[in-house]
Amino acid sequence: MKRILLLSVLLVYVQVLRAQEENFVDPGTDAPNGRVIVSHICYFKKPLQDPTDVDGDQYCDCDVVNSPMGLPEIKIDCRRNQLSDDFWQEYEQLPQGTIRLDLSHNGLTLMPRLSGEKLRYLNIGHNQITTIPDKVFANVTQLKELDLSSNRIETLTTDALAGLSYLERIDLSDNQIRSIEVNAFSNALHLRQLILSNNSLGTFFNRTEADLYLRLGVTNRLVILEMERCNLTDINLSSGVGLERALLGYNRLQQLTKLPKQLALLDISGTPIRSLSAKFLPHLLHLKTLLLQDMPILYTLEEYALYGLPRLTMLTLQGSRNLSTIHPHVFGLNVARDETATKLEQLVLTGTNIRTLNSTLKLAFEKLSLLDMRGAPLRCDCQLRWLRELPNLKTHGLCVKPNALRGKAFGMIESQQFQCRAEQFWIYTVFNVLLAILLIVLLSIGIFLIVRAIRPKPHVQLRTVGASSPYARVTIEPNRAEVL
Ligand SMILES: *[C@@H]1O[C@H](CO)[C@@H](O)[C@H](O)[C@H]1NC(C)=O
Numbered sequence: 001m002k003r004i005l006l007l008s009v010l011l012v013y014v015q016v017l018r019a020q021e022e023n024f025v026d027p028g029t030d031a032p033n034g035r036v037i038v039s040h041i042c043y044f045k046k047p048l049q050d051p052t053d054v055d056g057d058q059y060c061d062c063d064v065v066n067s068p069m070g071l072p073e074i075k076i077d078c079r080r081n082q083l084s085d086d087f088w089q090e091y092e093q094l095p096q097g098t099i100r101l102d103l104s105h106n107g108l109t110l111m112p113r114l115s116g117e118k119l120r121y122l123n124i125g126h127n128q129i130t131t132i133p134d135k136v137f138a139n140v141t142q143l144k145e146l147d148l149s150s151n152r153i154e155t156l157t158t159d160a161l162a163g164l165s166y167l168e169r170i171d172l173s174d175n176q177i178r179s180i181e182v183n184a185f186s187n188a189l190h191l192r193q194l195i196l197s198n199n200s201l202g203t204f205f206n207r208t209e210a211d212l213y214l215r216l217g218v219t220n221r222l223v224i225l226e227m228e229r230c231n232l233t234d235i236n237l238s239s240g241v242g243l244e245r246a247l248l249g250y251n252r253l254q255q256l257t258k259l260p261k262q263l264a265l266l267d268i269s270g271t272p273i274r275s276l277s278a279k280f281l282p283h284l285l286h287l288k289t290l291l292l293q294d295m296p297i298l299y300t301l302e303e304y305a306l307y308g309l310p311r312l313t314m315l316t317l318q319g320s321r322n323l324s325t326i327h328p329h330v331f332g333l334n335v336a337r338d339e340t341a342t343k344l345e346q347l348v349l350t351g352t353n354i355r356t357l358n359s360t361l362k363l364a365f366e367k368l369s370l371l372d373m374r375g376a377p378l379r380c381d382c383q384l385r386w387l388r389e390l391p392n393l394k395t396h397g398l399c400v401k402p403n404a405l406r407g408k409a410f411g412m413i414e415s416q417q418f419q420c421r422a423e424q425f426w427i428y429t430v431f432n433v434l435l436a437i438l439l440i441v442l443l444s445i446g447i448f449l450i451v452r453a454i455r456p457k458p459h460v461q462l463r464t465v466g467a468s469s470p471y472a473r474v475t476i477e478p479n480r481a482e483v484l
């Protein structure tokens, strides 16, 4: 209670002080280094590490630091300052030495005209800006990073980015851009990262014959392209010889045959295809990471679907819930002998509907060190034993079948426990027992009958022929009387 009281007294005191100062201090004041800084953005009268910086006051937070060369550099943070368009004069001279300016999360509807010869980073994201006037960045030519995300920009004209020849990264995501004029990016000779995600560009890129590079004037130095959620059906990136990462997820892509050859990462998550066929992806000799996450209706990876990706080390299908079949020859027919022997090291099948994997895949899994199958309904029978026996493989995932192994961690089961047996319900067991008893009974009867058939009948008696027997040989002596 005491502390809160003290704090509020302090706050009131500070505010009174400020009010007093503002009455007679003009915007031009001395910075700590003695240089005069004219600005209505920063409040340089108080010490710059001023702990009374409060969100929502009329000034932005301005930090002065010394650059490695000894010159003062100013970083201005105007986030969530409730700035509106009338805050800006016709044209705003930033304090000398300003290298960063963050104007995000304000209510701006017009692009402020800024001037600052050192400005390298500018964030105007999360405002309500609808247009970028031509040459509006003409006096901030050293800009390297420009963030215009989450505005309401509808189109990008040829001259909108004029003068930004050092620009390396531009974020235009979450706008309503439907068209981009020819060569809109041709001044940005050093552009490395272009973010256009979540704009409705599908119709625009469907219409255009030439590829993105020729059409927009994007330099082939571009390394990262992000175009997720753009309603794309197809895109031609074949001129992008420098492109290494292409994030093209959550579009309506039906094919992707026009990708540059040296791509290292490709993200086509969320693509609504039922079956990944051999035709879908081109051969990408440098591709290392392939992301096929959250594919809503993907059921099968067909034969040769992942053929021609010899450097693929990481493949994730996480969350592709309907995926149940991976073809034994998904990496090609004869992986081991082939020049395209895969180097797959990580395979993520979490949340898929995969029950088993054909042992032919063994050839492709030789270098596999991590297999994540959490949430997949694994059938841990003899058909999956080969997987358990792979050396150096770390697995995550639980068996769902057979019942005896239900809930056991795949990696903790001994390989001889992976057995194929007919499912044994108790009725089945009882039936088996009855059958066995019946068999024994029948067998006994059979044996009894056989024995009975062989045994001699009890009334048949063989008698030995003895001297007293009536059947004994009779010697009839000659009648002596006749002789006499
Ligand atoms: C750039 O600065 C010049 C003065 O040096 C000014 O006339 C012009 O309007 C400025 N342009 C923008 C876009 O701020």
Ligand SMILES: *[C@@H]1O[C@H](CO)[C@@H](O)[C@H](O)[C@H]1NC(C)=O
Binding pocket: 150, 174, 175, 176, 198, 229
């Ligand atoms: C896409 O952009 C719109 C604004 O244009 C925004 O409301 C929406 O949240 C964004 N969607 C995603 C997934 O970022």
Ligand SMILES: *[C@@H]1O[C@H](CO)[C@@H](O)[C@H](O)[C@H]1NC(C)=O
Binding pocket: 200, 202, 203, 231
């Ligand atoms: C995507 O494109 C189709 C036509 O190709 C269109 O009907 C649909 O409205 C578009 N979706 C969005 C979000 O722009």
Ligand SMILES: *[C@@H]1O[C@H](CO)[C@@H](O)[C@H](O)[C@H]1NC(C)=O
Binding pocket: 202, 203, 206, 207, 233
């Ligand atoms: C794109 O163009 C193809 C023909 O080139 C057409 O069949 C398809 O409907 C078009 N899609 C959209 C979204 O305009």
Ligand SMILES: *[C@@H]1O[C@H](CO)[C@@H](O)[C@H](O)[C@H]1NC(C)=O
Binding pocket: 209, 210, 211, 214, 236, 237, 238, 239, 258
């Ligand atoms: C893709 O772009 C390249 C280079 O501009 C071009 O040669 C090729 O014909 C294009 N392909 C398609 C299908 O538009």
Ligand SMILES: *[C@@H]1O[C@H](CO)[C@@H](O)[C@H](O)[C@H]1NC(C)=O
Binding pocket: 296, 297, 321, 322
């Ligand atoms: C994909 O699976 C989900 C359940 O995981 C189901 O709701 C959905 O209907 C399936 N999609 C198709 C196209 O069958």
Ligand SMILES: *[C@@H]1O[C@H](CO)[C@@H](O)[C@H](O)[C@H]1NC(C)=O
Binding pocket: 328, 358, 359, 360, 383
């Ligand atoms: C695995 O794939 C091979 C080759 O397609 C096939 O001959 C074999 O029957 C499959 N094995 C199982 C258990 O499905």
